[in-house]
Amino acid sequence: MSEAVAHDDHHDHKPTGIGRWLFSTNHKDIGTMYLVFSLIMFFVGGAMAMVIRAELFQPGLQFVDPQFFNSMTTVHALVMIFGALMPAGVGLANWMIPMMIGAPDMAMPRMNNMSFWILPFAFTLLLLTFFMPGGAPAGGWTMYPPLVLQLGDGFPFLIFAVHFLGVSSIMGAINIIATVFNMRAPGMTFMRLPLFVWTWIITAFLLIASMPVLAGAVTMLLTDKYFGTAFFNAAGGGDPVLFQHIFWFFGHPEVYILVLPSFGIISQVIPTFSRKPLFGYASMVYATASIAFLSFFVWAHHMFTVGMPLTGELFFMYATMSIAVPTGVKIFNWMATMWKGSMTFETPMLFSIGVLFMFSIGGFSGLMMGITPVDFQYHDTYFIVAHFHYVIVPGIIYGVFAGVYYWLPKWTGVMYDEKLGKLHFWLSTISVNVLFFPMHFIGLAGMPRRIPDYNTIFTGWNQIISIGGFAFGLSQLILVWVVIKCARGQGEKATDQVWESAHGLEWTLSSPPPFHSFTTPPQVTDATAHS
Amino acid sequence: MTDNHDQTNAANKDLAAKNKRLGIILGLVAASFYIGFILAFAK
Numbered sequence: 043m044s045e046a047v048a049h050d051d052h053h054d055h056k057p058t059g060i061g062r063w064l065f066s067t068n069h070k071d072i073g074t075m076y077l078v079f080s081l082i083m084f085f086v087g088g089a090m091a092m093v094i095r096a097e098l099f100q101p102g103l104q105f106v107d108p109q110f111f112n113s114m115t116t117v118h119a120l121v122m123i124f125g126a127l128m129p130a131g132v133g134l135a136n137w138m139i140p141m142m143i144g145a146p147d148m149a150m151p152r153m154n155n156m157s158f159w160i161l162p163f164a165f166t167l168l169l170l171t172f173f174m175p176g177g178a179p180a181g182g183w184t185m186y187p188p189l190v191l192q193l194g195d196g197f198p199f200l201i202f203a204v205h206f207l208g209v210s211s212i213m214g215a216i217n218i219i220a221t222v223f224n225m226r227a228p229g230m231t232f233m234r235l236p237l238f239v240w241t242w243i244i245t246a247f248l249l250i251a252s253m254p255v256l257a258g259a260v261t262m263l264l265t266d267k268y269f270g271t272a273f274f275n276a277a278g279g280g281d282p283v284l285f286q287h288i289f290w291f292f293g294h295p296e297v298y299i300l301v302l303p304s305f306g307i308i309s310q311v312i313p314t315f316s317r318k319p320l321f322g323y324a325s326m327v328y329a330t331a332s333i334a335f336l337s338f339f340v341w342a343h344h345m346f347t348v349g350m351p352l353t354g355e356l357f358f359m360y361a362t363m364s365i366a367v368p369t370g371v372k373i374f375n376w377m378a379t380m381w382k383g384s385m386t387f388e389t390p391m392l393f394s395i396g397v398l399f400m401f402s403i404g405g406f407s408g409l410m411m412g413i414t415p416v417d418f419q420y421h422d423t424y425f426i427v428a429h430f431h432y433v434i435v436p437g438i439i440y441g442v443f444a445g446v447y448y449w450l451p452k453w454t455g456v457m458y459d460e461k462l463g464k465l466h467f468w469l470s471t472i473s474v475n476v477l478f479f480p481m482h483f484i485g486l487a488g489m490p491r492r493i494p495d496y497n498t499i500f501t502g503w504n505q506i507i508s509i510g511g512f513a514f515g516l517s518q519l520i521l522v523w524v525v526i527k528c529a530r531g532q533g534e535k536a537t538d539q540v541w542e543s544a545h546g547l548e549w550t551l552s553s554p555p556p557f558h559s560f561t562t563p564p565q566v567t568d569a570t571a572h573s
Numbered sequence: 574m575t576d577n578h579d580q581t582n583a584a585n586k587d588l589a590a591k592n593k594r595l596g597i598i599l600g601l602v603a604a605s606f607y608i609g610f611i612l613a614f615a616k
Contacts, residue, residue: 149592216599220592254603258610273614284614 056557064159067151068557069136070453072158076133077446079161081522083125084439086169088515090118095511101498111494112180117168119183123300124207125165127434130442131303132157132214135242138449139218141548141555142236144227144564149220157213164206171196182492184289185260187274187282191267201264208253215246215253227547229566233327236546237320240327241306244334248295248302251338256292259285283348290341298337301401301433302330304441305372308394310546311444312376315391316383317543322375329368329375336365346414347421355414362412369405373398388541389463393444396436396471404432407482422492425485431478435514436471443470443521451536454528455554462524469517476510 056062066072093114097105106114136154140147148154171178176194179185185200193200222235222243235243262273263285272278274285313320320326342350342358376398385391407429411417420426443466451457480503485491489500496504527533536553547566551559 150596153596212600212603216596216603219599220595223595224588224591250599250603251606254607255610258607261607261611262614271615288610288614 065155067147067155069140069148069151069154070555070557072148072151072154073133073136073138074453075158076129076136076161079158080126080130080133080442081525083121083129083165084518087118087121087126088518090114090121091511092515094118095508097494098496098504099508100505101496101501103494106494108494109177109180112182112492113172113178115492116179116181116183117172120168120179121165122434123183123296124204125161127300127438127442128207128211129161130439131242131245131300132211134238134303134307134442134445134449135214135218137453138445138548139221139239139242140225141551141559142239142546143222143225143230144547144560144566145221145225146558146560148217149225150217153213154217157210157217160206160210160213164203164210167199167206168203171199174199184286184293185263186289187263187266187285190263197267198264201260204260205257208257211249211253215249218242218246219250227560227563227566230547233324234566234568236306237309237323237326237330238303238306241302241309241330244330245299245302248299248334248337252292252295252299255288256296259288259292262288283345286345286348287341290344291338293344294341295334295337297433298334300438301441302334304397304438305330307441307445307448308376308397311390311394311448312379314448314541314544315388315394316380316385318379318383319545320375321378321381322371325371326375329371332368333365333372336361336368340365340412343412343414343417346417359412359414363409366405366409373402388447389458389460389467390444390448392464392467393440393447396440396467397444400432400436400440400471400474404429404434404437407432420485422490423485424481424489424491427491428478428481428485431481435474435478440470443467446521446525448541449548450525450528451540452548452551452553452555454531455536455552456528456531456533457536457540458524458528459533462520462527466517466520466524469520470514473510473513473517477507477514478510480507480510 057066063071063075066075091114093106094111097103097111097114136148139145169178174195176196178196179190179193179200181189181193185204190200191197222239226235262271265271266273266275266280272280274280274282276282309320309326339361340358342354343362346355346358387395407425411420411426411429447458447463484500484503484507487500489496538551538553539549540553541549547560547564548555550564
């Protein structure tokens with residue numbers, strides 16, 4: 043950094059015009075760009091989900107052909123995971139980590155700018171495939187060969203887009219680690235770090251360990267298609283199942299890359315609205331690290347049905363179940379934090395409690411799938427779709443919503459509209475359960491995933507699911523309205539403290555914080571630290 | 574005042590070097606995972 047410190051010292055002004063955003067090295071501006079990008083991608087991916095749900099409203103083919111339907115499921119997942127969820131987490135990290143640790147900016151501000159601007163470029167590559175011969179990727183976001191190799195001209199675009207997304211994530215992760223390791227304010231020891239910062243350090247290490255694996259796998263796909271290698275080509279001595287192993291060695295840690303920052307956010311929110319310190323701070327840190335460590339030993343539970351030795355099945359079954367232990371520690375610690383607290387239920391707290399309840403539903407169905415023999419029944423059914431959507435939507439997206447509502451008054455200097463926030467929560471919560479809960483039933487009854495048509499016995503539930511989907515999509519417009527109102531300064535002026543029981547350095551800054559904050563590092567003591 | 578300013582500049586340069594060093598190490602770790610995985614499965 044130090045460009046950042048020097049910059050703060052000598053030019054304490056806000057750049058103007060398009061240049062402010064194109065060439066920004068300011069962590070707050072880059073955080074805002076990540077969050078806006080994420081919101082746009084959330085609606086792009088959401089629109090694809092609407093196409094899927096419209097098509098599935100009735101059996102038979104209604105609106106789109108099967109190839110396009112498959113593209114919708116594939117690109118919906120890629121856009122949501124890499125375009126909406128990951129940038130949302132990085133955006134929140136950019137905004138909050140420097141302010142939470144008392145640093146003036148991220149460690150490498152120019153690299154921070156580059157990490158962001160790679161994203162729109164990568165998604166342009168990905169979305170351009172819709173206009174190419176052969177269409178957009180349609181073989182599933184997992185890109186399994188040999189199916190993915192049948193993709194037309196869009197194939198190299200898909201591969202390069204994934205590479206760029208990986209590069210962006212790794213650069214972001216390096217920046218976060220360097221920032222936290224080297225730029226903490228005096229007295230901000232590791233065990234005084236806010237839990238959100240802890241979850242992000244661990245997430246950053248997960249990114250550095252797992253994203254190169256995905257990049258390696260898709261490079262191998264590229265060389266198999268164009269350079270005559272046979273990593274995954276059985277005819278040339280390769281093994282298509284090897285790709286599945288490599289992909290899920292990345293894929294399972296990726297789940298935790300997405301969910302750990304959400305856990306970090308609710309670990310900030312729940313103590314504030316329970317008016318109690320977080321219960322079991324140290325155990326939360328160790329549990330987070332344990333989850334991250336164990337996530338590298340469970341990948342094959344995604345592919346029990348490809349066939350593997352019984353010993354392998356047993357190992358992956360028990361390893362999968364063991365993750366429930368540190369996860370349980372976290373769930374019980376959040377509950378213990380709320381126990382006998384003076385709780386109030388503002389919007390960030392409602393979304394955090396939503397995470398607690400509904401992530402647990404996804405967690406429990408995950409445990410069911412971890413049991414090898416029964417997974418053979420669930421595999422590739424809507425039960426799986428129900429499981430991971432409960433983890434991702436109320437587990438991760440609700441965490442992001444909690445963070446946005448919690449910190450929005452700090453970012454904008456204006457209190458959000460609490461009535462609209464609560465309306466957003468309740469409409470989302472009703473509709474998300476109408477959307478995803480019945481998927482358990484049709485999945486157990488045997489409805490396969492990734493199909494545009496289905497047996498007529500599933501019609502009723504599919505219609506209910508689609509109605510839930512449309513309602514959930516529309517409910518998100520409330521969030522947009524809330525954010526626009528705050529950004530335009532419409533609403534009650536927020537105090538610097540914002541929430542009466544919030545603790546931490548970020549609340550010592552003005553609302554909104556100055557363009558360059560903590561140019562002189564604050565001294566952190568037990569009294570001012572989060573823990 | 575000048576001494577103070579010099580000290581701050583020296584501290585900033587030191588911090589920049591530390592950040593750069595850590596960034597390079599982590600970047601090399603990521604790059605070696607990437608190349609290592611491909612080479613591990615190359616026949």
